[in-house]
Amino acid sequence: MTDARARRPAPHGGGQARDRPGRKLPDALLDLVDQAVVVCDASGVVSWCNGPAAVCFPGLRPGMTPDPEVAGPLGQAVAASAARFDVEFLGRWLTGRRSTVRDCSVWLVSDDTEMHGCAVELRAERRRVAFLSEAGRRLGASLHHGRTARSVVELAVPALADAALLVLSPRGGHVDWHRCAAPGAAVEAGALPAATLERVPRLAKALSGLSPRPAPCRPGDLAALGGAAPPAAGPGGECFVTALPGGGAPAGALVLVRASGAGDRSAADSAVVREFAFRAGLALSTAGLYAQQAHTAAVLQSGLDPAPLPEVPGVRLGAAYRPAPEALGFGGDFYQVEPARDGGGGVRFTLGDVCGKGVEAAVLSGHVRQSLRTLALVESRPLRVLDVLNRSLLEADSGRFASLVMGAARPAGRGALDVVLAGGGHPPPLVLRRDGAVEAVDVGGMLVGALPGAEFGQAAVRLARDELILLYSDGVTEARGGPTGAEEYGAERLAHDLAGCAGMPAGAVAERIELRVAEWLAGRAHDDIAVLALQSSPSSPASSSSPALPSRSGSSGTGTPGVPR
Amino acid sequence: MTGVSAVASEVRAAFDDRLAHADEAGATALALGLLRSGVAAEDILLGLIASAQAAVGARWVTTEWSVAQEHAATHVSERVVAAVAAAATASRPRGSAPARRVLFACVEGERHTLPARIAAEVLRLRGFDVTFLGANVLAPHLLSHLHLQGPDLVGLSCMIPSRLPAAHHLVECGRRAGAPVLAGGSGFGPGGVWAHKLGADLYAPDPAAAADMLALRWPRPPEEAAPLEHLADEEYFRIVRQRAELLRRLRAHVLERYPWLSEPGARHAEAVMEDLNRLPDAVAAANYVDDPWVLTDYLSFAAQFLPARGVPTAVLGSALATLSEPLRGLPRTAAYLEAGRCWLTAEGHGPHTPDDQAGPAAGPG
Secondary structure, eight states, rough: OOOOOEEEOOOTSSSOOTTTTOOOOHHHTTSSSSSEEEEOOSOOOEEEEOOOHHSSSSSSTTOOOOOOOHHHHHHHHHTTTSEHHHEEETTEEEEEEEEEEEEEEEEEEEOHHHHHHHHHHHHHHHHHHHHHHHHHHHHOOOHHHHHHHHHHHHHHHTTTHHHHHEEEBBBTTEEEEEEEEEEOOOEEEEEEEGGGGGOOOOHHHHHHHHHOOOOEOOOOGGGGGGOOOOOOOOOEEEEEEEEOOOOOOOOSSEEEOOOTTTTTTTOEEEEHHHHHHHHHHHHHHHHHHHHHHHHHHHHHHHHHSSSOOOOOOOOOOEEEOOOOOOGGTOOSEEEEEOOOOOSOSSSSEEEEESSHHHHHHHHHHHHHHHHHHHHHHHHOOOOHHHHHHHHHHHHHHHHHEEEEEEEEEEETTTTEEEEEEEEEEEEOOEEEEETTEEEOOOOOOOBBTTTTOOOOOEEEEEEEETHHHHHHOOHHHHHHTTTOOOOOOHHHHHHHHHHHHTTOOOOHHOOOOOHHHHHTTOOOOOOOEEEEEEEEEEGGGOOOOOOOOOOOOOSSSSSOOOOOO | SSSSSSOHHHHHHHHHHHHHHTTHHHHHHHHHHHTTOOOHHHHHIIIIHHHHHHHHHHHTTSSSOHHHHHHHHHHHHHHHHHHHHHHHHHOOTTTTTTOOOEEEEEEETOOHHHHHHHHHHHHHHHTTTEEOOOOOOHHHHHHHHHHOOOOEEEEEEEOOGGHHHHHHHHHHHHHHTTEEEEEEEEOOOGGGGHHTTTSSSSOSHHHHHHHHHHHHHOOOOOOOOOOGGGGGOOOOHHHTTHHHHHHHHHHHHHHHHHHGGSSOOOOOOHHHHHHTHHHHHHHHHHHHOOOTTTHHHHHHHHHHGGGTTOTHHHHHHHHHHHTTTTTOOOOHHHHHHHHHHHHHHTTTTOOTTTTTTOTTOOOOO
């Protein structure tokens, strides 16, 4: 309840003091109620009013016509024949209601100033809470630094200011800025040389962390920013700089510009600005950290992803690669194909699988690939290469080993392709004959890097025109799925599906096998999957299949699924 | 669709011929020749490759082409798209504002990359900075790219309505990270009706229209969408939990009715079983978006696909009946199954059509 005493007339004040001699008892009683009571007779003239009426309408006396000049909203309501009003008058919030008693209009007017004040404050508080919760949601939505910076200025206008400029902490000799120049305007962004800040001491101070409180800017303070400067506040407006505290040094400085008297800023008091600056700074510094780490991961990963397939006359290649989904693109499977160096044409190729998955397996697969590339420069006998690799992996003592098939494919005239293979511990490659028959090529051999003195196997096979050899990792045959969800895809199903690929180009075969496995998995978790297909290319040398991987920019390649970026 | 008229019918026939022979070199040379002769890259992508590919799909449905032929042709089309995109330059004027970044993905389980690939290339040619994530994109994959690249827009392609629940994940994923979502592909239903239901900010019937819409007005930063209230009855989750059991019953029923499907080496048996296996997913997706059209859309495809492979359409009605027993007690689902039955009857695929070759010992008919 509101405190009625404050709204009562002073005991001896007011137009009709209650102890005036001759005042009737009902009149005196009506002075006790909280509401102002004003009675107008049939002709519209005030015939009577109680004590509180003199507080709400100080100039009003019985015998007067209640004109708007003296009686404010009451007068307007009478003039307009309205039955109620709800409006501010002389610093009080008045709510009036008209009743008719006999020929008279009786106005009961409450002074709701306090209630109204509470309601206004409540609405403002709700707006503050809504703004800060929206800010929290949007600033937390993305870890991307540029997007977070944009959200900061988008949130600031119009809730906190009519224009906002965010200047980020200097990085690599320049400062990035984001600006929203007016409510509803698109966010602009750009960069300035870091040296510019020396001519804008207000900003330099905020960015150095020496100015923890919002500091006002005078006109001209930001002129050195040139095209990045926010619009001027104009006469009666204000402009100030707030540091956005990050982890350690400020993540940036926010310039807020408010034109005079523009909009309702009741939700934008300094506590809200401080709270917003805190959240924005935290979000920006987190995003900055994420960007650094993501960049590191991307650089390392680009060295571990399969390289694009080369274009080599006489050989047509296809590949598919799908790392286990939880590892965000890092896998232990690998393949690589390079043009043969010995001048005889054709390619050298390897497909392998380092035990385990994820980034640990990917690092070792990088080691294996690099070793193979180096060994190829000094040793052409595959069994010797495997032997050295075996010793190298054992000496690295990582506790990890690999299975792999390596070999060379060389055009042998009349569209035939001679393929020699060597390897250890790997699922046998499959040959697809022209009539659709599928043969497994047993290479044999032991795992690489598991035991000292391990022995490795060799095999050779000739492919006629339109025949194809498929190398794959055990992620293909061991993919669990099917109707029950627990059955392995298996060598038999693989051979069956490969048989259905007779006559298809190598790139399409690799994709088709990967697709069949994915359908078998139906979205279930799986190990890394790698597939490499080789065949002799038809007469036209231009038709050799080029990389089956999307490029880094994603602009070319066949969009092999599961390969990030 | 723009540009259909820009490619002459004899050119199209020559291109179809290259696809039929999986002649990548020939098809690429033909498309690059058109580009050199002044045909716009967008017209080649949409007017030649996309429409030729639609015909490839139709030949596969009618079994005129084997799966291997269809796949080889699609592979060639993909390569031609890559070649045209690499040869054509974007029409973006130099010195203009930095290009808007678009992340383009096919929803989880979606294998039809070509339409999405073409859409991505068309947007690139229209000056957008596009990253194409490929087929079968899962939410964590999309999320890591959203945080890494902070795109201005996420493009989602969905060609099969059964994948709509997965599409919804990605829509929410993109919008929560502050990127509005553009939906495209026939999987979002006629006029994109399901795209809007799942909270996508924009739907475009084809990539050229998408580029036009984006040039006209960029979508506002997304606000949290209302949840799908009808899912509160948990019917969808109960269907998904029972998927393996539904598939088992469906398979047993179909093999009992058409024993030849389990004979070794039966032609099309695998394709038939795969298609029928999609029925529970279609029922689940209908439930997810609360629209029986998702189910009838599946049925209308299966009613073309199955007879071409020697299985009468009567199997569809009895397959629906097989599902209704394990799914009893789910009123919304019962209504969709009933709508499916009514559709089959109205289209003349009722349970007692004369072409039903089921033997006398077959199950309920």
